[in-house]
Amino acid sequence: MAIPKTMGTEIEFGITVKGDRDFDPISACVLLVNAYREEHAAKILWDYDQENPLADARGFQVDGEKYTPNQQENIARNKTLSNGARYYVDHAHPEYSCPEVTNPYDVVVHERAGERILEVSRREATALLPEGSQMLIHKNNSDHKGNSYGCHENYLMDRRTSFKQIVEYLIPFFVSRQIYSGAGKVGSENRAMPCDYQLAQRSDFFETEVALDTMVKRPIINTRDEPHADREKYRRLHVIVGDSNMSEYAIWLRQGATAIVLSMIEDGAINREVTLRDPVKNIKEVSHDSGLSREIEMTSGRKLTAIQLQRDYLEMALQYAARGDLPDWAPEILEHWGEVLDALERDPYELADRIDWVAKKVLIERMMERKGLDWQSPQVAMMDLQYHDLRPDKGLYYLLERQGRMRRITTDAEIIRAVTEPPTDTRAYFRGQCLKRYGAEVFGVNWDSISFGIGDEPIKRILMAEPLKGTKAHVDELLNRSKTAAELVKNLRA
Numbered sequence: 001m002a003i004p005k006t007m008g009t010e011i012e013f014g015i016t017v018k019g020d021r022d023f024d025p026i027s028a029c030v031l032l033v034n035a036y037r038e039e040h041a042a043k044i045l046w047d048y049d050q051e052n053p054l055a056d057a058r059g060f061q062v063d064g065e066k067y068t069p070n071q072q073e074n075i076a077r078n079k080t081l082s083n084g085a086r087y088y089v090d091h092a093h094p095e096y097s098c099p100e101v102t103n104p105y106d107v108v109v110h111e112r113a114g115e116r117i118l119e120v121s122r123r124e125a126t127a128l129l130p131e132g133s134q135m136l137i138h139k140n141n142s143d144h145k146g147n148s149y150g151c152h153e154n155y156l157m158d159r160r161t162s163f164k165q166i167v168e169y170l171i172p173f174f175v176s177r178q179i180y181s182g183a184g185k186v187g188s189e190n191r192a193m194p195c196d197y198q199l200a201q202r203s204d205f206f207e208t209e210v211a212l213d214t215m216v217k218r219p220i221i222n223t224r225d226e227p228h229a230d231r232e233k234y235r236r237l238h239v240i241v242g243d244s245n246m247s248e249y250a251i252w253l254r255q256g257a258t259a260i261v262l263s264m265i266e267d268g269a270i271n272r273e274v275t276l277r278d279p280v281k282n283i284k285e286v287s288h289d290s291g292l293s294r295e296i297e298m299t300s301g302r303k304l305t306a307i308q309l310q311r312d313y314l315e316m317a318l319q320y321a322a323r324g325d326l327p328d329w330a331p332e333i334l335e336h337w338g339e340v341l342d343a344l345e346r347d348p349y350e351l352a353d354r355i356d357w358v359a360k361k362v363l364i365e366r367m368m369e370r371k372g373l374d375w376q377s378p379q380v381a382m383m384d385l386q387y388h389d390l391r392p393d394k395g396l397y398y399l400l401e402r403q404g405r406m407r408r409i410t411t412d413a414e415i416i417r418a419v420t421e422p423p424t425d426t427r428a429y430f431r432g433q434c435l436k437r438y439g440a441e442v443f444g445v446n447w448d449s450i451s452f453g454i455g456d457e458p459i460k461r462i463l464m465a466e467p468l469k470g471t472k473a474h475v476d477e478l479l480n481r482s483k484t485a486a487e488l489v490k491n492l493r494a
Contacts, residue, residue: 001325002263003234006100006156006426006467007255009111011244012093012149013118013390014138017129025092028125028135030076032094035124036117038081040439045071046078046088050446055225056212057163057235080445082420082435084428085110087117093149094118094137099428100447100467103329104255106423108248108409113418115139119390139244140388141201144381146189148205148218151244155259156227156467159235161266166237167210167221169265172274173258173313174220174241175283176306178203179292180340181254183243184357186364186375186384188288195288196375197364199357201243203287209279220279228447230465237262241283246388246397248409249354253340256333260317260326269320272312275299290361292344307344314338354407356397360387363396427470433479434488441485452485460489 015032017023048068054061069077077089084099096114101107118137126135142148157166182199192204211219220241227236239258245251264270275298276282282296286306295303304312314337320326321334343350352362364383373379389395400406422432427448434450435442443453444461451461464470482488 002266003156003158004102004327004468005259005262006102007104007107007259008098008100008154009107009251009255010095010097010150010152010154011111011114011139012090012095012151013244014140014143014149014388015092015094015135017133017135019133020129026089029089029092029094031128032118032121032125032135032137033079033087033089034076035128036079036087036121037124038079038435040435040442041079041081043075044078044080044435044439044442045074045444046080046086047444047446047449047451048074050228050449052226053224054212057223057225058210062212080431080435081117082422082432082439083110083113083418084422084426084432085114085117086447087114094121099422099432100426101423101428102425102468103327104252104259104333105329105409107255108251109414109418110423111251112248112410112415115390116415116419119392122390137390138385138388139246139390140385141183141243142185142189142205144187144189144385148189148202150202150240151242153239153242153255153258155237155239155262156229157235157237157262158266159227159231159233161235163223163235165270166262166265168275169270170261171209171220171279172276172309173261174239175276175279175286175296176309176313177254177257178243178283178286179306179310179344180351180355181242181245181250182287182355182357183245183250184360184384184387186381192284193288197290197361198287199290200287202241203283206241206280206283220283229467234467243356244388245356246395247354247356247359247406249336249407250356252409253333253336256329257313257317257337260320260330260333261313263326264317264320267320267325269323270316271319272316273298273300273302274309274312290348290357292348307341310337311341314341353405356387359397359400359406360384363387363400424472425468427464427467429472430464430470430475430479433475434485437479438485438488452489454486454489460485462489462492 079087086097098110122135122137178200183201185201188195190204207217208219210221212223222238222240224238227234277297351358387396392398422428441452444451448464451459
């Protein structure tokens with residue numbers, strides 16, 4: 001039986017400073033991250049010793065050197081937050097990695113909490129800039145200058161599952177799920193065929209099927225083998241092929257459908273031929289086809305539209321669900337997955353309240369009609385960008401949300417709570433509570449460990465190899481009787 005799908009997202013945000021002719025993205029990112037203040041967070045190291053980005057899931061180590069920043073740079077670029085998240089500078093972008101969660105609903109809650117944290121940071125950072133300058137943050141995936149930045153999804157899988165099968169069955173799913181997970185984009189990039197509008201922001205940037213790199217020759221399936229958990233038991237699938245969604249519904253459906261398909265792969269429940277003849281070409285073709293009528297060819301010679309291919313996956317998922325092996329949250333995902341595919345077949349505009357690429361396209365087309373513009377207009381490009389603006393009073397997605405024109409999954413109260421509180425049903429609870437209770441004595445943190453500096457004693461590292469341990473149910477009694485970090489370490493080793 002498939003293992004429970006612990007999951008999460010890592011969002012790289014676009015950043016610029018309006019009014020700064022000498023804009024330096026790295027300096028701006030450092031300013032932004034450090035403008036967000038949580039007690040003790042500024043003094044805690046990110047534990048790079050626990051990472052191995054050169055390990056490849058195909059069973060080997062690639063050549064290269066693992067970069068480890070010095071202590072001063074580490075502190076300047078990283079913050080581990082009390083809600084269990086990591087907020088940091090990744091190359092030339094601010095990145096927010098939400099805490100590990102057990103279901104797609106909580107992904108939405110914690111991803112949106114990240115948006116709130118970025119906006120608080122942005123306001124604080126802007127106050128430190130010269131008069132007339134303003135920092136702007138966008139939750140998108142392209143600067144329209146040939147540069148793309150990612151939304152990375154993470155799912156824990158059973159390591160015994162054949163990686164070859166993961167590749168074979170996931171590539172067609174990723175190529176076709178753009179029809180509901182795409183964030184929408186005006187124009188094309190990266191030498192792709194010209195188009196007025198496409199479903200997804202990232203698709204033009206994928207150039208190979210399988211590889212380790214995430215920035216050059218981007219692959220549809222990333223092979224990074226860094227489970228941040230028991231390596232003998234788990235594989236963390238690091239998904240780089242998706243867009244940063246604004247719509248809560250799109251995030252929820254994307255995470256849920258993907259987690260279900262991964263469980264099906266683990267349990268051998270993919271029983272139809274789904275392999276594509278040319279997936280790198282197909283991912284662009286599907287994205288450029290907002291009419292959703294383009295057929296893509298399977299290796300068998302069969303031709304299907306992306307909707308039909310997704311329906312194959314859904315039908316297999318319904319058969320799998322009948323076995324009773326799916327979690328409690330899955331039936332609702334399956335129901336909505338089917339509703340969305342039905343609506344896409346009838347009229348995609350029915351989904352303007354749920355799916356980002358549709359919502360954005362409707363907004364742009366109405367403005368074009370009202371002002372007599374075409375797709376090449378600078379105003380259209382600006383509207384495309386403004387949909388993703390994290391300023392609540394400027395972002396077009398937030399405007400639609402305030403007007404009740406976007407379907408909500410969460411509540412504002414849940415999001416506000418998730419800004420400071422970790423999920424209670426994963427090890428993120430233990431991590432977050434340790435920062436709250438013993439923050440001054442926390443020396444370093446990684447996803448699967450936390451280290452304490454207790455007086456003059458050597459650093460005490462506590463390993464957390466099981467993502468579903470360290471929950472509120474597991475550790476609250478322990479934490480409540482451990483008034484100091486020294487007592488906690490002693491009690492854990494008793």
